[in-house]
Amino acid sequence: MIRNLFSKPQSENSAPARATTLTGPRLPRHSSGWSALLKHLKTEPGLRILDIGPTSSTNINFLTTLGHGVYMADLVSEAMRGVWTRAAEADGEPQFDIDGFLDQNLEFSGREFDVVLLWTTLDYIPEALVSPVIQRFRSSMRPGGRILALFHTRPTGGQTAFCRYHIADSETIEMQEATNYPVQRVYTNRTIEKIFQSYANMKFYLAQDNLYEVLITR
DSSP states (O other): OHHHHHTOOOOTTOOOOOOOOOOSOOEEEEOHHHHHHHHHHHHSOSOEEEEESSOOHHHHHHHHHTTOEEEEEOHHHHHTTSOSEEOOOTTSOOEEOHHHHHHHHSOOTTOOEEEEEEETHHHHSOHHHHHHHHHHHHHTEEEEEEEEEEEESSSSSTTOSOEEEEOOSSSEEEEEEOSOOOOOOOOOHHHHHHHTTTSSEEEEEOOSSSEEEEEEEO
16 A cells, blocks of 8 residues: 555554455566557656556566656555445445545655556446546646556456556566456446546557556646
8 A cells, every 4th residue: 555655654443454465377468558658658767656556576676677766556455445434324325435545545745646557446446436536646646647547348257357467568468366356347438538537638549358448648
């Protein structure tokens, strides 16, 4: 989580987070979105990058070797821990503690980012978090900053398992299965355009598997 990297103390009512277990082999996947972003990373020095997902030493080493600063936040695993749901009042539904979650996991102490590697995060986090997380990224990114997001084209079946994505100096990323969280929702192109409507522009990349990619510019 981001607080571990920034030495931000846990709140008193938050249980310690467990490290996400990565299981299975790393499976290569061609990524046009990563290929486009990699060119940007190689031409712009000293960027600040936020990589969303379980800690990946592969990603840290690769990005720092390029001369960039890298930070990580495991939002999906944190959101699914069950400690962020407030008790229901009277006959109401339990509410997700959005403000508490953002303050604990996406409080950057004034840091601004140039790149966010979002991966498939929006497919797995609770619906209540989607818009607040997108807006928190926007307020924490420099103008012209970029987000690489991946989306599943179906909610169940093969290739819908929650994965960690490892990057390399190529057009290929490696997918490695982690905790088996279910896909919460499937986005259409129109839905993606709507939830990122406060951003400057976006480019969609088609793929032959059950994932597609979007490169969004702040």
